[in-house]
Amino acid sequence: MILIGQYDSPFVRRVGIALRLYGIAFTHEPWSAFSDADKVRRYNPLTRVPTLVLDNGDSLIESHIILDYLDSLAPGGQAMFPSAEPARHQALKVAALAMGLGDKAVSLFYERRLHKEVSTVWVERCRTQITDVLGVLETDRAGRDSDYWFGDRIGHADIGVVCVLRFINDAHPGLVTIGGFPALAALSSRLEAMPVFQEISQAFIPPN
Numbered sequence: 001m002i003l004i005g006q007y008d009s010p011f012v013r014r015v016g017i018a019l020r021l022y023g024i025a026f027t028h029e030p031w032s033a034f035s036d037a038d039k040v041r042r043y044n045p046l047t048r049v050p051t052l053v054l055d056n057g058d059s060l061i062e063s064h065i066i067l068d069y070l071d072s073l074a075p076g077g078q079a080m081f082p083s084a085e086p087a088r089h090q091a092l093k094v095a096a097l098a099m100g101l102g103d104k105a106v107s108l109f110y111e112r113r114l115h116k117e118v119s120t121v122w123v124e125r126c127r128t129q130i131t132d133v134l135g136v137l138e139t140d141r142a143g144r145d146s147d148y149w150f151g152d153r154i155g156h157a158d159i160g161v162v163c164v165l166r167f168i169n170d171a172h173p174g175l176v177t178i179g180g181f182p183a184l185a186a187l188s189s190r191l192e193a194m195p196v197f198q199e200i201s202q203a204f205i206p207p208n
Contacts, residue, residue, distance in 0.1 A: 001019070001024065001025070001026040001027070001052060001053060001054055001055060002026065002027045002028075002029055002052070002053040003015060003016055003019065003026050003027070003028050003029070003050060003051075003052055003053075004029045004031050004039075004040060004043060004044070004049055004050060004051040004052070004053065005029075005030070005031065005033070005049025005050040005051065006030045006031070006032060006049070006202055006205065007030070007200055007201055007202035008167070008170065008202045008203065008204045008205055009049060009050070009167070010098075010099075010102045010160070010163035010164045010166065010167040011049070011050055011063040011099070011102060011163075012049050012050040012063070013163045013166075013200055013201070013202075014063055014067070014156070014159050014160050014163045015050045015052065015063050015066050015067065015070075016028065016200040017159050017163070017196055017197065017200045018067055018070055018080060018156065018159065019070065020196045020199065020200060021080070021154065021196060022070055022073070022074060022080075024070065024073070026052075030202075031049070032049075032205075032207060033047050033048055033049050033207075034207040035207070043059045044059055044061050046061060048061060048062075050062075050063055050066060052066045052069075063099065064095070064096075064099065067080070067081070067156055068081075080153075080154070080155045080156045080159075081095075081155065081156050081157075082150055082151075082155070087150050087151075090150070091149065091150050091155060091156065091157045094137065094140065094149060094157040094160070094161065095156050095157045095160045095161075097133050097136065097137060098137070098157070098160035098161045098163075098164045099160060099164070100129075100133065101130055101133050101134070101164045101168070102163075102164045102167060104126045104129050104130050104133075105126075105130065105164070105167055105168045105171055105172060106171075107122075107126060108122075108123060108126040108127070108130075108172065108175075109171050109172065109206075111123060111126070127175065130168065130175070130176065131176060134176060134181050134184065135181075137161060137181075137184060138181040138182075138183050138184050141161075141183040141184055141187060142182075142183040149161075149187075154191070158187065158191060159191075161184065161187065161188075162187060162188045162191045162192065162197070165178065165184060165188045166188070166192065167204070170203070170204035171204055171206075
């Protein structure tokens with residue numbers, strides 16, 4: 001398999017970490033959707049990352065679709081999204097909120113980066129959405145006493161939240177104070193210290 005995209009993207013990083021945790025061999029092509037657009041487009045006409053090229057030449061796009069595929073390869077009971085309800089829909093909700101946070105953080109970055117006149121209305125809207133979602137995630141996480149969000153094994157919900165927290169901190173220094181979300185901060189600190197998070201990591205590189 002080939003994973004296309006840079007690890008400063010929370011969407012690419014969550015897939016890379018999942019591949020490592022599943023023990024699935026892959027080649028990493030750290031192509032940018034901007035400076036390497038022609039290369040990415042050969043595998044994904046949307047010119048977006050992550051893109052996962054399978055061994056048979058097919059390509060999967062969008063991180064949630066890729067993770068669903070990887071879960072289908074996991075041995076029984078080892079998939080990183082729970083299979084039983086209500087944990088399954090709860091985990092899907094946490095992961096969706098995390099990825100929505102990532103979308104908002106990316107939108108906010110481009111608003112500030114690409115527009116000469118930045119819309120203060122849009123910036124404030126994004127900031128409010130980000131802090132509101134962090135508040136919901138903080139309440140959910142603080143109400144659980146397990147090592148990970150849904151038990152004693154790491155899951156996609158944990159990975160997604162931590163990857164997005166790293167992106168927000170790197171792309172928008174000072175936008176939020178992580179100390180105001182102690183349960184999320186504790187989870188992030190513990191997971192970022194893990195070897196797989198250290199390996200599948202990259203300093204933020206603003207697109208040109």
